Amino acid sequence: MRLRTTLLVALLSLVTACGGGEPTATAAEPEKSAPATPVAVLRAEGGFVTASMNVLRAPRVVVYGDGLVIADAAYRMTIPEAEVTQTVDALRKYLTGQPPTATPKPGAPMVTDIPATVLAVAGDDGKLIEVRAEALDQVADFYPKELVEAKKLLDGLATKAADKKEAYTSDxxxxxxxxxxxxxxxxxxxxxxxxxxxxxxxxxxxxxxxxxxxxxxxxxxxxxxxxxxxxxxxxxxxxxxxxxxxxxxx
Known part of the structure; x- marks a missing residue:
């Protein structure tokens, strides 16, 4: 009995020395939030603009994978997952197979100093498929109708976000x-x-x-x-x- 008691005391002393006793909680590392991933973008580039405007020019609209929509870096709204999927599917249909730089059909009038339109949608691999079209609004009849429809779809989302008048801010x-x-x-x-x-x-x-x-x-x-x-x-x-x-x- 004395031997058993001695062994028990020795064991308890060893556990205490090794940090036993009251259990301690292990702090889990906070999960890092996934980076915002654009799945559809409408933006302009080039054209005759001031240096300040060129640096600050924001995309007309960006749609993110979680449903966040930001228009002109000034307004925001959130759309359902189903609408995100519908938007991406439609844009893939419009843009897949188009050249990176689209050219209008022969006979299009010459337009200068106008920003080019850039349309983009995430492909199956997550990378953005981009199509660039000079003066798309001005000579729309000379471009494939798919590009015009793609811009109309994204412009509609930008207008919808602006109409909701929910300001976009950031830190x-x-x-x-x-x-x-x-x-x-x-x-x-x-x-x-x-x-x-x-x-x-x-x-x-x-x-x-x-x-x-x-x-x-x-x-x-x-x-x-x-x-x-x-x-x-x-x-x-x-x-x-x-x-x-x-x-x-x-």
């Missing part, structure tokens, strides 16, 4: 400053808490902001200014400032 923005040394109007000191333009500014300075920098920027330069772009002054010069919210996949 990440892209800001652009353009030097305007001779600009007329009220000049305001550069917003506190926002990085100032530095280095080469040719033709514009751009930077992606996050964290506390974002509310500081939004407060100083509202997304829809009432009287044109604000003019800010720093030790290095005078700038007009513009920005937009970044999309989840940017």
């Amino acid at each position: 990440r923005v892209r800001v652009v400053a353009e030097s305007v040394p001779t600009a007329e109007g009220k000049r305001t000191p550069w917003p506190a808490g926002v990085p100032e333009p530095s280095g080469q500014i040719d033709p514009v300075w751009q930077k992606d902001l996050t964290g506390a920098e974002v509310p500081a920027l939004v407060k100083a330069a509202p997304p829809v200014p009432d009287a044109g772009l604000p003019i800010f002054e720093t030790k290095s010069g005078v700038f007009v400032l513009s920005w937009r919210y970044l999309l989840p996949d940017e």
Whole structure:
């Protein structure tokens, strides 16, 4: 009996020394959220636009795999999974087999300085199938009707999102400053808490902001200014400032 008691005491001492006793919970590593995956996109590229507009130009509409739809980086809505599937299936039908750069039929009028339309849909492998068409709206009758229908479908989603008037916001923005040394109007000191333009500014300075920098920027330069772009002054010069919210996949 004494031997059994001695062995039991020794065993309990060993368990305690090795971290036994009260069970401890093991903290599980938090699951990383899956990156936002675009499954359909309508955007413009090129054309005669300002340098600032070129940097800040957002897609007309992006549809994500989870049903999120963002139009012009300004409005958002969520569509059902069934509608996402229908949209992707229709766009695959329209775009599969089209060349990466579509060309209008002979006889199309010459149109210059107009942005090209880029239509995209996720293929079976998840990679985007893209088709680019110059001046699609202006010479639609000279392009395959499938491209016109694809743009109509995506334009409809963008309009629907805008009509719902649910603003899209993010904790990440892209800001652009353009030097305007001779600009007329009220000049305001550069917003506190926002990085100032530095280095080469040719033709514009751009930077992606996050964290506390974002509310500081939004407060100083509202997304829809009432009287044109604000003019800010720093030790290095005078700038007009513009920005937009970044999309989840940017």
